[in-house]
Amino acid sequence: MAKMVLLASFLSINSSDLSGYTSKIELTAEVSDEDVTTFGSGGWKEVLGGLKEGSLSITFKQDVAASALDSIMWALFGTVVPFEVRLSNAAVGPSNPKYTSNVLIKQWKPIAGDVGSAAEVEVEFPTSGAITRAVA
Template sequence: MPTMVLTGEYLSLAGNVLNDCTRKAELAVEVEEKDVTHYAANGWKILIGGLKSGTLGLEFLQDFAATKLDSIMWPLLGTVVTFEVRPTQSAVSASNPKYTGSVLIKEWQPISGSVGDEASVGVSYPTSGEVTRATS
């Protein structure tokens, strides 16, 4: 039985590789279900797929140093940027596929936390357009 422990995901946003400050990256995609049930279905629902969408959920360890996380993310607020995620930082392959697309940077939390907490930022960005999967 194949198993995997995520120890080194790869994340790029707007061409910036952010592995050194990313704690979690989750890409979820889904398809709307459309009910096309008719009387001949004998009381059973008939569903087909509709529009596809996705979300890129991220958790970062904040860094305010020049050229680091906050200085990268702040100017992106309100823009649509490209992303790439992979299970590992190794080269793209059949066992390490890359998922690419675009997301809307709709939020940024520069400061968040309580006394004694590490400075972390959790965000969720909707995809914009197609998400693709490639193994080469």
């Protein structure tokens, strides 16, 4: 099994490469478990997969300069936009798949942090529609 260290992951939101502002990316996909247990289940719970959902969690290093992170994200607030993430910023391929979908930019934190700390923004956006995985 190959091991890797994340050194140059890729994040694009609404076709803007935001990798240079990003220090953490977490894409989560899950499915609800729907109970289909009956009296014929022999005393064991039975489940089937129900609705799928996902979320994209990101930690950004804030930048409020003109045309930088804050102005990009503020313009997207309240909209559903496409995203793409990859483990590496290298070309998409069998060893570097891309994951794409849409996210609702449901929150933005223009100001966050403690005295003396780096200005960081931690956000979580719900996906809208299917998450796809591609190697080409």
